[in-house]
Amino acid sequence: MRSAEIVRHRMHSQRLWGHPLDSPEKVVRWLGALQAQEYAYALWSVAQRAAGVDEAAMNQALATGTILRTHLLRPTWHFVLPEDIRWILKISAPRVNAFNAYYYRKHGLDDELFATSNASLANALEQGGHLTRKELANVLETAGILANGPRLGMIMMRAELDAVICSGAPRGKQQTYALVDERAPAATTMGTDEALAELTRRYFTARGPATLKDYLRWSRLTAAEGKRGLGAIDSELEREVIDGRTYWFATPSLNANKVTKVVDLVQGYDECIMSYSESRDVLLASVTELADTPNVQPFLHAILLDGRLIGHWRRVLERGSVAIETSFYRSLGR
Template sequence: MDPARVLAQRLATQRLSSAPAPKAVDVVRLLTCVQSQERDHAFFSLAMRSRKDTYAAVQRELDSGAFLRTHILRPTWHFVAAEDLRWILELTSPRVLSGMAGRHRQLGLDEPRRLDQGLELLAELLQDRTFRTRPELNDEFTCRRSTIQPGQELGHLLAVAELRGLVCSGPMKGVHHSYALVDEVVPPTPSRTREEALVELVRRYVAGHGPTSVKDFTRWSSLTVADTKQALAEIGGELEQVEVEDIPHWFDPTQVRRRSPAAPAAYLFPTYDEVVLSYPQVNFPSLPDHPYADHTDPFWAWVVLESVNVGLWKRTVRPDVVEVEVRLAPGVTQDGRTQVRRAAQRLAHFLGRDLSYLEYEGTPHLWGGDLGHPARRPRRADR
C-alpha cells in the first residue's frame, strides 16, 4: 500500500476526515486509550474527532465518568472508557510497573510496608467519593505525617495506585485533575483471561489506528512483539494485511471510512495526538524546507496540510483570546495558508475565545535549542 493512501486511511479511520463521532467518549472507545498528559490538548484531540467540539462539552463527559484520565499502558496519563479500565490494567500494568522498579527503589517505594501504608492512607482520603486534587493530597499527607513526602514520592505513589486499579480520575475541580477510588466510580466489568484480553486489545488497536504495524502496537501498549504476533495469528482473517515500505501493516476492513466532503484540509495536531504519536515507522512526510523537522518539542506541534507536515504551531491561552503562532515552510501556497488559519479558528472555537493569529517562517526558539528535545540528544560515550 502506498504511504499516502495509508495516511489518508488513518485520518478517516480516526474520524479526522470522515464523519465525526457523536461523543468524545466514542472517540476514546475507538482509539481504546488516548495519551493525555497534556489534558487540555488531549481534549482538543477528542473534539477534532467528534461532534462535541468545545472544551466545555468534552469536560462534561470526563466529569460524568464516561471516560477517565489515568496512568495506563505506559507510565503516563491516558483517557480510557470506564468499561475498559480494569481489563486493560490487568493485562498491561505488570510490565509497566516492572519498568518503574528502579525509580521506585530510588524513592523507597519498593519497601512493601511503606508503600502499603501510603496506599491505605490514599484510599482513606478518597473514600465516600471525596474527590481530591494533587495539591489537596499533598496537604493531607503532610498533615497526617505520612512517610510518603509531597512531590516525587507522592506522584509515584499515585501512579502505582492508578496502575494497580485503586484510583483513577474524578471530576475536574476548577482547572485541577482530581482523584477517585475506582471501586466507587467504575462499575464492575466481566473478567477476561490474559489471552482474551490480549486478542481484544490488538483487535481494538488495529480497528482504531489501522493501517498499523507490530512496532506501532508494541510502542503504544508496552507489550511484547511475541504477544502481538500471537494475537494477530488468533485474529486471523478478520484483519487485512498489506505491505507499506516493506513493513507488514494491518487494518480492519470493516472500519475503512469515506472522506467527508466537509473534511478540513489542515490540522493543528497536539504533540501527543494519536495520529502523530502512534506511528514511528510511517508518518506524515515533511516539506524539504520545513522550519524544524528533525526533532520534536513539547511546546511546538505539527501543522499537517493535505497529509504533509508543513510547519509548527503553538498556542498561548489568555482570558478572552487564544494566540496561535505558526511557522510554515516557505513552499506552502496562499490557499494552504488560508486552510491553516481555518484550523487555528477551529481551535479558538473549541476554547470559546477570539483568535489572535501570528504567521511566521523560520525555525522558532525550541526547548533545548539547536540540540532539540533533551530526551533525544545523543548520549555521551562516557555515560
C-alpha cells in the first residue's frame, strides 16, 4: 500500500467518499466521537457524511438530544451519541482530568469544590430545565463559588467529565446545558476493558489505516491502554508495515483503491485531519513537496485533492451572500 492508497482508504473509512450513511446519528456512532468545538462547522462535518442531511436536520438532532455535545477527549468538545457518552467518559475522563490538573491548581479548584459545584449545577438543572452558561454561572456565584473566565470553563468542563451535564436544547442562538441523566438515561455501561476495545474498534474501523501512535494522540489514552484495546480486537483488523510504520485498518471497501480526481473542502477540525498525528505527513504530502510556495494564506479550513492537502479556504459572510476565499499550494491543473 502506497501513501496515495492510504489516503484513499481513509477517505472511504471516514465516509467522506463512497457510500454515505443515512442519518446524522449513524455518522456520530460510526466515528464514535467527532470533534465539535467549532459548532457550525462541526454540523457540516456530520452532514458531509450523511445523505440528504441539512442544517435544520442537524440542529434538530442536537435540540432533541439524539446527538450530544460535550467535553469528551483531549480535552475539547465532541459530538457523541447518548448511548455512548458514559462508557467513553469512563476511560477518557481520567486522562483529560490528568491533563487539566495544572489548570485546576492554577485556578484554586479541587475535588471538594468540584463536588459542591457539581451538586449546585445538578440541582439547578433539575429545577429549571435547560440553562445557559451565564445562568449556571449565576447559580454557582449564588452558591458562593467564584465562576468567571477560565475558572468557570474548568468548572463546567469538570461537570461534563463527571457525567453530570452535557448539551441541552439551544435557546435561540444560545447553547444550553442539561443533565446527562435526562439526555442519556439509557446510556450503555461497560467495564474498562470492554470500553477500551470498543473505542479502539470505532477508531480503526472509521479512520484506518492508522497507527497506534495516531490513536493514542486522538484518544489521549496511555500507551498501555491503547495496546490493551488494540490487542482485544487484533483479529478484527488487518495490518501492514509501510515505510517502517505499522498501520491497522478494517477490510477496505471495493472502491477504496479506485483512482479518481476528487476535490473536498473540509473544516479545519474535521476528523479526516484531527484523527492523525504520526502519519499526518500522508495528508500533507503536497505541502511538504511545495514547502517554499509563497503567498499561501493559512486559512483554518482545508482543500483536499484526492485526500491530500493542496490549499486552504475560509467562508466570508457578506450582506445577502456567502463567499468562499481560497489559497492554493499548487494548481488544480497540475
